[in-house]
Amino acid sequence: MRTKIAGVGKFVPETVVTNFDLEKLMDTTDQWIRERTGIEERHWVKKGEETSSTMGAKAARIAIEQAGISPKDIDFIIFATLSPDYFFPGSGVILQRELGITDTEIPALDIRNQCSGFVYGLEVADQFIKTGKYKNILLVGAEYHSGGLDISTRGRGVSVLFGDGAGAVVLQPTEEEGKGILTTHIHSDGTNAEILSAKNPGMHGGYHDDDDSIYGYDDKDFSFVLLTEKMMDEGLIHPYMDGQAVFKTAVRKFPEVIIKALKTTGYTTEDVNLVIPHQANLRISQFVQKILKLRDDQMFNNIQKYGNTTAASIPIALADALGQGKIKSGDLVMLAAFGSGFTWGSALIRW
Ligand SMILES: CC(C)(COP(=O)(O)OP(=O)(O)OC[C@H]1O[C@@H](n2cnc3c(N)ncnc32)[C@H](O)[C@@H]1OP(=O)(O)O)[C@@H](O)C(=O)NCCC(=O)NCCS
Numbered sequence: 001m002r003t004k005i006a007g008v009g010k011f012v013p014e015t016v017v018t019n020f021d022l023e024k025l026m027d028t029t030d031q032w033i034r035e036r037t038g039i040e041e042r043h044w045v046k047k048g049e050e051t052s053s054t055m056g057a058k059a060a061r062i063a064i065e066q067a068g069i070s071p072k073d074i075d076f077i078i079f080a081t082l083s084p085d086y087f088f089p090g091s092g093v094i095l096q097r098e099l100g101i102t103d104t105e106i107p108a109l110d111i112r113n114q115c116s117g118f119v120y121g122l123e124v125a126d127q128f129i130k131t132g133k134y135k136n137i138l139l140v141g142a143e144y145h146s147g148g149l150d151i152s153t154r155g156r157g158v159s160v161l162f163g164d165g166a167g168a169v170v171l172q173p174t175e176e177e178g179k180g181i182l183t184t185h186i187h188s189d190g191t192n193a194e195i196l197s198a199k200n201p202g203m204h205g206g207y208h209d210d211d212d213s214i215y216g217y218d219d220k221d222f223s224f225v226l227l228t229e230k231m232m233d234e235g236l237i238h239p240y241m242d243g244q245a246v247f248k249t250a251v252r253k254f255p256e257v258i259i260k261a262l263k264t265t266g267y268t269t270e271d272v273n274l275v276i277p278h279q280a281n282l283r284i285s286q287f288v289q290k291i292l293k294l295r296d297d298q299m300f301n302n303i304q305k306y307g308n309t310t311a312a313s314i315p316i317a318l319a320d321a322l323g324q325g326k327i328k329s330g331d332l333v334m335l336a337a338f339g340s341g342f343t344w345g346s347a348l349i350r351w
């Protein structure tokens with residue numbers, strides 16, 4: 001028995017923010033963003049309009065309908081996000097409430113693997129389906145990035161890259177010969193965990209730093225470390241990224257984990273109908289395409305319209321690829337992700 005993707009849904013907030021709109025908020029240009037990242041526009045949430053959980057629920061409803069089941073049939077929720085509604089509880093239970101299925105008392109698992117969250121979730125779901133424990137797993141990736149970005153010139157190196165949105169899939173067992181998830185591979189290496197991070201607000205208390213004076217903590221033994229005025233004043237509450245280090249590692253790890261999935265299953269790049277990489281940056285995807293010698297029609301990119309939506313990017317891309325008729329029954333589809341942690345992974349699926 002294998003796991004199949006029985007339904008796919010996506011949701012993005014209504015408001016489109018173009019590169020030209022960003023020019024009005026910070027010192028940047030459409031040309032800079034387009035040349036470096038391929039991004040032309042992204043969708044951003046207007047305050048109070050949506051959260052990761054509400055967007056996730058909207059994408060989930062579409063996936064559930066497509067799978068031909070009702071929300072009450074879901075027996076396990078897996079929610080991947082780096083932008084949860086609350087520090088705790090996790091967004092999985094909020095999503096459950098949004099879907100109106102709290103009475104079913106099903107488990108809701110939150111996973112925190114950033115841009116690889118969806119592929120991590122897929123591997124987890126695949127194990128539970130294969131053992132027969134669950135039959136209708138809802139896997140959601142959703143992000144409300146824009147509310148946490150520094151949209152001034154100070155934050156331009158990061159904020160122009162990210163967009164909001166959600167994607168969801170329903171996973172079910174299948175006995176259809178040869179179909180479903182053929183293999184998954186997930187990895188991590190925390191050596192340089194802070195290279196792409198949002199450390200504050202957080203409970204690290206400066207432990208991982210040689211000099212914790214940058215955070216502005218008071219000198220009492222038992223202190224409030226979650227958030228300080230200095231963090232707020234100096235913008236330490238926003239995501240930090242060493243863009244070039246991320247780029248260099250991504251273009252190594254994407255091909256590596258794709259090849260791993262191919263070797264495990266005995267396929268070659270020639271056999272793959274469509275590669276759907278996490279939409280980190282169009283330049284990264286083009287690099288990966290070149291390294292793996294993939295044709296243009298084997299590579300799916302939609303970052304131009306959404307920016308990087310982290311855990312939501314692969315399911316959003318999957319929904320778009322299906323909507324555009326780029327995946328047919330029997331196709332070999334490769335999903336691959338890389339992101340903060342670093343974490344990375346791949347999944348090879350016979351559709
Ligand atoms: C972020 C990224 C596009 C930056 O491109 P880069 O060529 O490395 O650019 P740098 O960070 O070296 O910055 C070059 C210059 O552009 C400036 N710059 C940064 N952001 C800018 C922006 N939005 N608009 C205009 N100028 C900008 C910098 O200040 C710097 O100016 P300086 O040379 O005067 O100091 C690139 O590193 C990248 O794509 N990295 C991977 C990011 C990623 O995918 N992250 C998610 C992984 S899941």
